Amino acid sequence: MPLSATLQFIGAAKQVTGSCYLIKLNNRQILLDCGMVQGADQIREWHKFRFAFKPKDIDLVILSHAHIDHSGLLPLLVARGFDGKILCTPGTAELLPVLLKDSVHLYLKDLEWQNKKAARAGKKLQDPVLSVTDAERVVQLCDTVAYKKRVTPLPGLELEFADAGHILGSAIVQLWLKGSQAMRKLVFSGDLGNPATVLMYDPTDIGQADIVLMESTYGNRNHQDIDNSLDEMAQALEQANRDGGNVFIPAFALGRSQEILYYLALLHHQGRLKQRMVFLDSPMAISITNIYNDYLHCLDQKDLAAIGFKKGMQLQDLLPMLRLTESVEESMAINRVSGGAIIIAGSGMCNGGRIVHHFKHSLWKNSNHLIFVGFQAYGTLGRRLVDGERRVKLFGQEIVVKARVHTIGGFSAHAGQSELLDWAQAIGGKPAFYLVHGEPEAQQALQQELAQLGIQAQIPAKGDVISL
Incomplete structure (x- = not known):
């Protein structure tokens, strides 16, 4: 035939x-x-x-x-x-x-x-x-x-x-x-x-x-050099530490959240991470990270070795200060942390999810920092913040944006x-x-x-x- x-x-x-x-x-x-x-x-x-x-x-x-x-x-x-x-x-x-x-x-x-x-x-x-x-x-x-x-x-x-x-x-x-x-x-x-x-x-x-x-x-x-991007992240985290505030990183649950955990673990391994707490505040990202743990054999072993990964460990073991917050109550409790924390939450473009609730409690404080590590589509809250909008409406309430906004373009x-x-x-x-x-x-x-x-x-x- x-x-x-x-x-x-x-x-x-x-x-x-x-x-x-x-x-x-x-x-x-x-x-x-x-x-x-x-x-x-x-x-x-x-x-x-x-x-x-x-x-x-x-x-x-x-x-x-x-x-x-x-x-x-x-x-x-x-x-x-x-x-x-x-x-x-x-x-x-x-x-x-x-x-x-x-x-x-x-x-x-x-x-x-x-x-x-x-x-x-x-x-x-x-x-x-x-x-x-x-x-x-x-x-x-x-x-x-x-x-x-x-x-x-x-x-x-x-x-x-x-x-x-x-x-x-x-x-x-x-x-x-x-x-x-x-x-x-x-x-x-x-x-x-x-x-x-x-x-x-x-x-x-x-x-x-x-x-x-x-x-x-x-x-x-082409993308920005990854080492330069990591240095930019380290500098933003250092500035936030000096300011005494928290760092908020909007991230997609699949792929980007696991990469950010890796980069934070690398900075910790290098002695460059000063924050006392890191929260992965996304039930979906936590579930996906657990799936990644089941497929460690499929991940780049050289990358894992670079952050001190050893047999029997899981990805979250590489960040001793990491806390996984699945429940709504645990997520709400983060808002009582006044400084020294990094919060990774979805959605990645800030058009919903827990990150928006955190923004209601944090955008108006000039000691806080936002780090955007992914593309922000036109019309999303993330895009408006990246473009420098100084007032945004969240849950029917106008919030002034005093937090410092960083955009890092190499993590694609x-x-x-x-x-x-x-x-x-x-x-x-x-x-x-x-x-x-x-x-x-x-x-x-x-x-x-x-x-x-x-x-x-x-x-x-x-x-x-x-x-x-």
Whole structure:
């Protein structure tokens, strides 16, 4: 049978989030990722969302990693009829229930609030389009495949995951599409990690390919040197210590929180950390850190050795002053600590979560410091603080911002432009490149840089279909 295969760009085409690609292979349908578009209203997104295919007709889902912009629509896919296998790495399978259940819980909580508001106004109430049971069903459908293990999930299809170095369990997806007279190798980069970041190994070089879908999040810029970023953090912490205040670090629960714990442990190991207490004030980040502890063998052993890690230890053992605060009561008690503490809490962009409650008690004190270590999207509270806004409204109350704000730009888990170019250059076979998972400006800049290296790359639009 000759090879009959196409690929359709469903999501993350000329945008960063919503990763999803549909492969049709010999009358079978395969999804690469099934991610949510982030930044949009979640209730509106899920209630009005229409898949570009029939979920019950999908034979297989292949998941690059657990981040919601790659996995977040899986519960909706299940709710609308999908009942096939989901293939992912063991690390991703461990993280998925934490992230998906939290996402669905937030949706249901927001829907309940909107329905109460609608009821008071005499408007029609909305029924939920999915439940926590759908998220649990996603987990049940997962089959795990270890890195470097070749499997044949469908006739004419072979799969092998390689380490993408982005977060725990993140994978570069390698697919061999076979017909009786032809074979093509398709590579999907997933999210490529930043080689300078800690805990993760560098992204894997994958040899040869015929077609490459490559992420382009930071296709137009490189990251600040990590050592300079760490020095900036140390200086901000030292200044806060002299001022006698607390330090607040908004951080995402997956990846960034564990990296910040590592960097604080490194500063402690070097004798550069003066604070007496560090609070990880995020139940989700605590759960994910415990999962990282179960997968220490997957983490970069050189990074662990650099902070004095020994067999039998866990990540939190490296910071003697670390306290894990899971309950609401423990979190509220932090606000009674007047100084000498570092508080890591979500959400990473300050558009919700415990960090906002801490801000109500801390932003107006000039002895306190805020350290932003991640991207802050336009319209979020984090972005307004980074941009220097001096008054913000929290829980209906106007708060003056007297705390000092620091922005440190080197702690990215994504490859920068130079790393993307290096990874692309290392691929043999003169493959056709398609740039995905990036804003147009970043994609065009990366396309031009690739052209300088003799690599022609296309920038597909949403809905485009290519023959494989």
